[in-house]
Amino acid sequence: MSRTNKVSCPSHPDAALIEDYRAGDLVCPECGLVVGDRVVDVGSEWRTFSNDKATSDPSRVGAAENPLLEGSDLTTMIGRSSSDAAFNESGQPKYFNRKQMSSSDRALVNTFKEISNMSDKINLTKTIVDRANLLFKQVHDGRTLKGRSNEAIASACLYIACRQEGVPRTFKEICAVSNVSKKEIGRCFKLILKALETSVDLITTGDFMSRFCSNLGLSNAVQRAATYIARKAVELDMVPGRSPISVAAAAIYMASQASADKKSQKEIGDIAGVADVTIRQSYKLMIKDAAKLFPADFKFVTPIDQLPQM
Template identity: 45%
Template sequence: MSRFISQLACRFHPEASLVEDSRAGDMICPECGLVVADRIIDVSSEWRTFSDDTNSWGNSRVGAAENHLLGSTNLETMIFSPKGTNTIQQPRQISTTDRALKRGYDVTRIMAGRLHLQKRVVDRACECFRQCYESKCVRGHSENAIVAACIYIACRKEGADRSLKEIYPVSQASKTEIGRCFSKIMKGLSEANRLRGIDVTNLIPRFCNNLNLDLTQEMHVRKASIYIVERAKDLCDIQSRAPSSLAAASIYLACLATDERKTLNDIEQVTDVKASTIQQ
């Protein structure tokens, strides 16, 4: 087709570059307006959305991508009746399972948004929620507690560690119930049993940022805190301590070492660790 078009030329102006009218399919000479060729077929892709909205045009010729977290509700086809009749075949209603999953995914996204989590963590939490729903391992617990436990598992799997003390305030569920859901998920799902431990060094940068320190001073406190934690692992047994408590204690010691005036109450507010626990 392109070779055919390149051979076309106006007999009055052979050197003129022809203009293509894509709407009418004509090749027109810009000098004299002579239609050199007509009814030319456009072989390029058709980017029509075929949507009911007349203003919705874009580079999409198909429907939405398949959502592996739901069933086949987004792969159905609408079949309309022949012309002249008023009846239209109704689409299949969403199933009870997909409705419950979609509601759980919405709660997961809302809760993850409050924690400022990345999309990969949200997707992992939604996948964990789907597995919990299908296995029925946490039946009887509130939806908020189940979602919070799934987010906690997803954070640990994706290396975006969050403590339960950070998650339960945004979940509207008690920390005890979230812990029970977490234990049942660990027992009911084999994949969840391969969780790595929380890395304290992943908690320290976020806690230091919440202290509202000067940028340079924050870097010093962060580096000193990580160094303190690494040395503590070599010198004593800290495996039995909660990661948030270790992070809080290391930040407090780092503030003392760098002459940063932060009290135990300041550390307690950003880490949610009691001052008495930090001193121990």
């Protein structure tokens, strides 16, 4: 029994009604009036209709509905029985569970698990996982990427989902949690965009700056300076043809070298997934006019003329 105040007794409005789950009634404790009947219990069903001794999970509600699978993955399983009525004259069981899932759904479920595992390794949200699952479902149903492995397609779908949700990850970050090469993910990425006629926003240096600086343990002042430096370098067209990731890495290197918390090119490259030589090439283009890049309120520990020259 539990008490609820959702409705009240007309004769005793202040009385806390008692809910009888077995009968589905709401009863007034003062006069015994049944205020409501046929109340549906919305709690979990903890009754099992299979072999109690052999089943450790007492729930019979099954897995959550998945709209991406055929029939929403709603199936019925026949529990084992020791009754004589469940066996024929030869002692064989009369009822069998056929394969409840088609080969197509089985492939989808396995790939969804793979996407979830990859997402867990790089701390992606469920919203991104759901979008990646939907993208893979669309590609799978369209059969437009025949010959490509499901893992490569799943990795590309996860990369696209991150871009579309506004939290882009680099190809190298996706490669690190999958068994697919960067080149293969890039190919699938282009094919999926073309097949689904979808698009992704262009990435900018600001998309990665906060995460890279946080992973490097840099202060907010250095992060703000690096963000400003990268933006100004792009606006002044100092780094033509350079990727936003390499520009962001070079900006972080420049800002950190001018501050008290200096980071090496290797440290930044390991976090950003960029080679040391790539950072040096972008930095070399930016250091020539470094005085134009720093914000006016930046507090220099190392003056601009003493910054590393490449």
